[in-house]
Amino acid sequence: xKFNVKITISLKGGMLDPEARAIQHALSNLGFExxxxxxxxxxxxxxEAADEQEANAKAAEMCERLLANPVIxxxxxxxxxx
Amino acid sequence: xxxxxLQFGGSNCDRDALHVLQDVCxxxxxxxxxxxxxxxxxxxxxxxxxxxxxxxxRAGAIATRTPVMKDVIRHAExxxxxxxxxxxxxxxxxxxxxxxxxxxxxxxxxxxxxVYLRVENNTSPFTSLYSEGEVIRIPIAHxxxxxxxxxxxxxxxxxxxxxxxxxxDENGNVNQESNPNGTAAxxxxxxxxxxxxxxxxxxxxxxxxxxxxxxDGKKVFDSMIAYIESx
Numbered sequence: 001x002k003f004n005v006k007i008t009i010s011l012k013g014g015m016l017d018p019e020a021r022a023i024q025h026a027l028s029n030l031g032f033e034x035x036x037x038x039x040x041x042x043x044x045x046x047x048e049a050a051d052e053q054e055a056n057a058k059a060a061e062m063c064e065r066l067l068a069n070p071v072i073x074x075x076x077x078x079x080x081x082x
Numbered sequence: 083x084x085x086x087x088l089q090f091g092g093s094n095c096d097r098d099a100l101h102v103l104q105d106v107c108x109x110x111x112x113x114x115x116x117x118x119x120x121x122x123x124x125x126x127x128x129x130x131x132x133x134x135x136x137x138x139x140r141a142g143a144i145a146t147r148t149p150v151m152k153d154v155i156r157h158a159e160x161x162x163x164x165x166x167x168x169x170x171x172x173x174x175x176x177x178x179x180x181x182x183x184x185x186x187x188x189x190x191x192x193x194x195x196x197v198y199l200r201v202e203n204n205t206s207p208f209t210s211l212y213s214e215g216e217v218i219r220i221p222i223a224h225x226x227x228x229x230x231x232x233x234x235x236x237x238x239x240x241x242x243x244x245x246x247x248x249x250x251d252e253n254g255n256v257n258q259e260s261n262p263n264g265t266a267a268x269x270x271x272x273x274x275x276x277x278x279x280x281x282x283x284x285x286x287x288x289x290x291x292x293x294x295x296x297x298d299g300k301k302v303f304d305s306m307i308a309y310i311e312s313x
Binding site: 018071 | 143228230231
């Protein structure tokens with residue numbers, strides 16, 4: 001079966017996010033005051049797997065082996081059938 | 083004695099490292115394209131600076147997953163010397179040769195300037211020709227050079243004297259003012275578990291000849307050569 005997988009990689013809580021801070025500052029210059037702002041990276045992947053569980057496991061392995069660095073990142077995985 | 087300087091797509095300090103080793107230090111050195119793998123045994127391997135794979139995903143992340151890095155890790159595990167400079171430091175951290183990661187600077191801009199470093203450990207194969215506490219001047223050029231590690235890993239590094247270099251001022255004071263990128267505890271050079279790996283964000287190869295304004299970085303290469311000769 002084909003699955004659409006969405007992987008979101010974000011910085012772990014408490015990690016300094018310099019890009020978010022710069023963006024928040026720029027928004028403030030435009031008159032938008034924000035209480036907090038964080039950035040994340042979204043990967044949308046179509047892949048072949050026997051079932052949803054296998055699709056999830058493949059995505060988790062991608063995160064562990066390349067997409068995330070466990071020192072600073074956490075990740076979430078959403079799997080949907082095509 | 084023979085050194086290898088690895089080239090990945092986007093490496094751009096490879097020829098500088100080759101020049102210093104070959105022309106300044108007089109050591110036989112091969113430039114090795116990553117796809118060719120390590121065809122022979124080398125005494126020292128340099129992971130050079132640059133922007134491998136455009137720093138896509140994270141600096142060093144993609145180069146780390148190339149097959150040649152398995153050769154590099156085997157070489158390191160067998161006690162061979164590996165020096166990672168700038169992007170090479172990021173690759174070294176991504177590869178797990180040292181704990182932690184080099185990530186985006188506290189102020190997310192590219193910094194290119196001369197800085198002062200304090201030699202924290204002069205007992206490693208990379209720093210033996212320096213004095214402990216010696217202050218040296220070497221350039222940095224990076225956007226992702228802020229070292230981050232877990233409190234536990236930092237504790238282990240400090241307790242085991244695995245910090246080779248810290249940013250400092252010209253008098254050797256390690257403080258916030260002399261920290262250009264927000265790196266943890268001013269750390270910018272980290273030794274591997276067995277001292278045969280050093281990763282550092284500053285560029286010793288750009289400070290290995292007086293004509294470049296400083297030759298303070300040359301002792302990194304000379305220390306490696308002296309270590310290999312002593313084996």
